[in-house]
Amino acid sequence: MMDGLKRGSAAIVGVAESDLGQVADGTSVFDLMAQGVGRALDDCGLKLRDVDGLFCATTQNRMSVLGLAEYLGIDPPYLGSTIVGGSSFEYHVAHAMGAISLGLCNVAVIAYGSTQRSVGRKQASVREINPYETPFKPFQPSSSYALAASRHMHQFGTTREQLAAVAVAAREWALLNPKAWEKKPLTIDGVLSARMVSYPFTVRDCCLVTDGGGAIVVTSAERARSLKKPPAYMLGCGQSTTHASISSMPDLTVTGALISGKAAYQMAKLGASDVDAVELYDAFTINTILFLEDLGFCKKGEGGAFVSGGRIAPKGSLAVNTNGGGLSYCHPGMYGLFLLIEAVRQLRGECGPRQVKNCEVAIAHGNGGVLSSQATVILGTQATL
């Protein structure tokens, strides 16, 4: 647990996506990161010369933070490039908060870029051989999550229809987000009858494969107050790593979100019932169910029933994945940054038709690997300090 971090001592002050979906031919991951950085700095009114902390992660470059510093022409004394898959950015924001509180930097930029749709997934990620898994040809990462879903279905009676309800809710939110990749309605039957990928998942239970990127700007609470837009204060954060490969996950129905969430709630002095907007890393439909359970929005095993009947869709009782999520908005491979972007926009009240009313507290929960690395960030408005 991050006992050293002080609730509300730092804030996210600028957020932006780069181009999303299918980007122009020849675009590099650094083009996308830089687009994000430029737009996120504009969003808060800071300049590149103010940046003294730089963080990024991508699967397409081995020493990406060097490449990004070079591209931007800056020499920030604090660099971070923790890479734990999709939750990397939830780690970065916690690390930035720590660095800011120690005076190691004051304005940290966290960036992401991926051209996996343009170059193909095989080009975008190095194929890694695990001699204890690769011989069985699991279709990764889908099969690992499918194994977790099979266990949840066996233990708790979760159904394919309940999994599909997650995808349908995400789609309904996406239809309210002009930046979302998916533009057409989706039904439960539409999910169930789609092409099977790894049972129980059809292609509609699986996240999109898009290009995309973005950036966020983090600074001290003190500095945040003088900037363009209302700060989204860092109230709590927590991390947990339970395994790397699915065969080493202790219990496929319980994720590290239980631990990361508990730490984040403790630091924030808040609980699940205080959260207005819930942004969860929905790489697969089972993720949303697992994280709703592990983060305390419903009891373990009840996630399937909880997501049914439109409860997490627009006009439902809990606003979950309000941008349309990795399932319907965008998923360039490591989606975690977009959770933070959406959480901040909800707290600012910038979300138009998908805006959650009176949004004061938002949770962004990142997931990396195959349910391997969990990181929770709780953000709040000035009123929550």
Next chain:
Amino acid sequence: MPTDQNAPLKTYLDHLARNELAYQFSREARRAVFFPRVLCPFTGSDQLEWRISKGLGTVYATTVVHPAEGKPFNVALIDCDEGFRLMSRVEDIAPDQVRIGQRVRFRVHPAEGDEDPYPVFTPAESA
């Protein structure tokens, strides 16, 4: 670099080549360790002894992979009776007939060309 012991993977594969499913046992933690490694993940001890599984286990989780080309096939996680879990495949049964809780028995899928041998499982009891 000369070394007095095999890499854990090499030892594991050598056992498979002899039709044995090997795992490690941590005396300090008094429990099985899998995948094979040089440090016990429960205690940090380097005292890991090799043991041979009786080859009986239970399906813990299962999926059917539907490749773009070719037939669907099974991928499963198996809990062996000695207390370790591994990824494998249940054979001699339709992939969608593999059930969580089903008892299974180990056999070796032999080395082929560049491919190392690997452990697969078959139903241990009639359904």
